[in-house]
Amino acid sequence: MSARNDRLQALLGPTDPQVSCEECFERLDEYVELELEGADAEARVPGMRAHLDGCPACREEHESLRTLAGR
Amino acid sequence: MTVAYARLPVDPSEAWLEALRSDGARRRDAIADLHDLLLRAARFEIGRRRAALSFVRGEELDDLAVQAANDALVAVLAKLDDYRGASRFTTWAYKFALLEAGVRLRRRAWQGREVVLEPESWPAFADERPSAQRTTEDADLLRELQRAVREDLTPHQRDVFVALALNEVPIDVLAERLDTTRGALYKTLHDARTKLRRELAASGYLQEDS
Numbered sequence: 001m002s003a004r005n006d007r008l009q010a011l012l013g014p015t016d017p018q019v020s021c022e023e024c025f026e027r028l029d030e031y032v033e034l035e036l037e038g039a040d041a042e043a044r045v046p047g048m049r050a051h052l053d054g055c056p057a058c059r060e061e062h063e064s065l066r067t068l069a070g071r
Numbered sequence: 072m073t074v075a076y077a078r079l080p081v082d083p084s085e086a087w088l089e090a091l092r093s094d095g096a097r098r099r100d101a102i103a104d105l106h107d108l109l110l111r112a113a114r115f116e117i118g119r120r121r122a123a124l125s126f127v128r129g130e131e132l133d134d135l136a137v138q139a140a141n142d143a144l145v146a147v148l149a150k151l152d153d154y155r156g157a158s159r160f161t162t163w164a165y166k167f168a169l170l171e172a173g174v175r176l177r178r179r180a181w182q183g184r185e186v187v188l189e190p191e192s193w194p195a196f197a198d199e200r201p202s203a204q205r206t207t208e209d210a211d212l213l214r215e216l217q218r219a220v221r222e223d224l225t226p227h228q229r230d231v232f233v234a235l236a237l238n239e240v241p242i243d244v245l246a247e248r249l250d251t252t253r254g255a256l257y258k259t260l261h262d263a264r265t266k267l268r269r270e271l272a273a274s275g276y277l278q279e280d281s
Contacts, residue, residue: 008212008277011236013264021254028166029158054264055257057173057242064116064169069162 018050024058032066072107073100076161084160091151105147108161110140112168120176127179135179139171146171177241186240186248188230212276219270228263235260 019027027045034041042049052059074090076083090101113136117124124132146167154163220229234240235256242253249256271277 008216011216011264012268012271012277013236013261015268018261021252021257025166025170027157029162033158033162054261055242056239057177057253061166061169061173064119064173065162065166067119068112068115068165068169069159 013054014050016050017047018054019045019047020051021055021058024048024051024055025061028058028062028065029069032062032069035066036070072104074104076104084154084156087160087164088151088154091148102144102148105164106140106144108164109143109147109168110136112165113137113139113143113172116169116172117176120173123180124176131179135175136172139175140168143167143171174243177243178247181241181244186234186245187238188234212271215271215274215276216267219267223266223270224263228259228266231256231259232263232267236264 027048031041031045031048034044052062074086076086076090081089087101087105090097091105092098093101114133116139117132117136121132143164147164150167154160157163220232224232231245234245235242242256246253246256268277
């Protein structure tokens with residue numbers, strides 16, 4: 001993908017259906033533990049990955065929770 | 072920590088719930104333990120973001136961690152009945168502290184900075200690629216995107232898109248300045264992005280599914 005497309009993608013966000021910020025927070029702990037178990041977290045919480053791709057604040061919280069819970 | 076929940080002969084999450092729902096000294100101890108847990112999570116988050124806050128004194132950052140843990144404790148206790156056991160209790164509780172700490176850190180990092188909502192911020196995007204090096208196609212695409220932002224978005228959608236997507240203002244900072252919520256702003260951003268994609272696709276600059 002070209003740098004232009006990367007920039008455009010960042011501006012326009014993901015196209016896949018995604019959960020809201022509220023749903024993301026609601027199920028973030030479940031999603032993270034499924035990831036840590038090696039389960040298909042996206043299948044169990046559809047739309048979470050697209051939301052994390054599009055929302056930097058929720059993405060930061062996901063990264064932190066994953067690191068903290070995985071210790 | 073007063074009680075080693077992970078070493079109890081019952082499920083640690085159940086042990087947390089039972090202790091937090093008990094009375095007297097046992098409940099007080101459990102609340103103190105929970106506060107310790109949340110404070111560790113808040114400090115962890117602040118440690119991760121410390122580089123972006125090098126201008127803030129360590130004492131102030133620790134105050135932020137304590138405030139985040141305090142508010143997270145209130146939230147966890149208020150929502151205890153919402154815990155359904157989909158994760159460990161500690162993972163569920165951590166997310167409240169990470170949210171509180173993250174919001175405080177983003178707002179502290181932008182304290183005193185102006186949030187630009189106006190289309191004048193467009194040049195910041197254009198300048199990333201000097202015109203001489205940009206292909207005609209890139210320039211046309213940029214012009215069409217600018218036009219769509221200017222003409223096809225509502226004023227509120229335009230403000231939110233410019234601030235969040237173009238100027239990379241943290242969503243919690245914008246939510247505070249506009250007296251709204253992260254969720255409401257993200258919904259507006261999502262609607263704006265959908266509209267822009269549709270416009271770019273209609274003009275032939277983007278495939279509908281890209």
